[in-house]
Amino acid sequence: MQFEPRILSFLCNWCCYAAADSAGVARFSYPPNNRVIRIMCTGRMDPQFVVEAFYVRADGVFVGG
Amino acid sequence: MGECHYQSGNYEALVMAETVRRILDTVGINRERFTIDWASAAEGPRFVKLLTEFTEKIKTMGPLGEAEGLDWETLKFRLEAARNLCKNMQFRAQYGNLAKEIKKLGDYSPENISQAIEKKLVPQIRKRIFEAELKELIAQGPQAVEVLREKTGATEEEIGAILETLKKKEKK
Structure with a gap:
């Protein structure tokens, strides 16, 4: 069986989250491995969020602003 | 960059990112x-590209810990310490002060951030x-020093120095 990574992504409400939305509307396809958490700004990110993500066994963390 | 809805939000995220890398x-x-990467609201295709590339990279890397040659128990043990570090108020204040300082000087070049954090x-x-x-x-x-080194990933000197301070604290 192929390894399917678990990726946690933190997306900025105004940038990447909207981009992800528009990509969906335009019917682009992208890997289904990521789980999205919407944040109001990448400046809200805290090192703790990322450490916590790895602690619950995420294989990768993507921050998009 | 610099197109952030909150003016400097994504610059401030750069300090966070470098801190995370060091942890x-x-x-x-x-x-x-x-x-950490950037795609504006209008750049759907770019976002797709970024995420696809990242997913591919993680796929080739393999599951967490396996590529690093660490079993989950050791990794969990270390992540727990990292978690406590992130919750530690003293450390958070230091991190906040550094972020503030960088903001005041206004130099968000990767070299500058990396240098300031390193120091x-x-x-x-x-x-x-x-x-x-x-x-x-x-x-x-x-515990044997070997075991300590294996479990923590610290160098022998670092372990020695920390044990020394722990000993001193105990005496008091």
Whole structure:
């Protein structure tokens, strides 16, 4: 069986989250491995969020602003 | 960059990103597992590209810990120390002050951020994480230096220095 990574992504409400939305509307396809958490700004990110993500066994963390 | 809805939000995220990379280095997780990138609201295709590339990279890397050559138990043990570090108020204040300082000077070049963190934060990160780990290990009974090194990923000198300070504290 192929390894399917678990990726946690933190997306900025105004940038990447909207981009992800528009990509969906335009019917682009992208890997289904990521789980999205919407944040109001990448400046809200805290090192703790990322450490916590790895602690619950995420294989990768993507921050998009 | 600089197009942020909140003016400087994504610049401030850069300081966070570098801090995270240093923590991951200390814990022994490949820093490539964490990425930060930019795509504006109009750049759907770019977002798709970024995410696809990142997913591919993680896929080739394999599951967390496996690529790093660490079993989950060790990794969990280290991540727990890292978690406590992130919750530690003293460390958070230091991190906040550094972020403020960088903001005041307004130099968000990667070199500058990396240098400032290397100087001010990395010693703290390593010391605090290793100290917490060592305390935990020693509480379980006497340990060989080899075991300590394997479990924490610290160098022998670092372990020596921390044990020394722990001893001093005990005497008091």
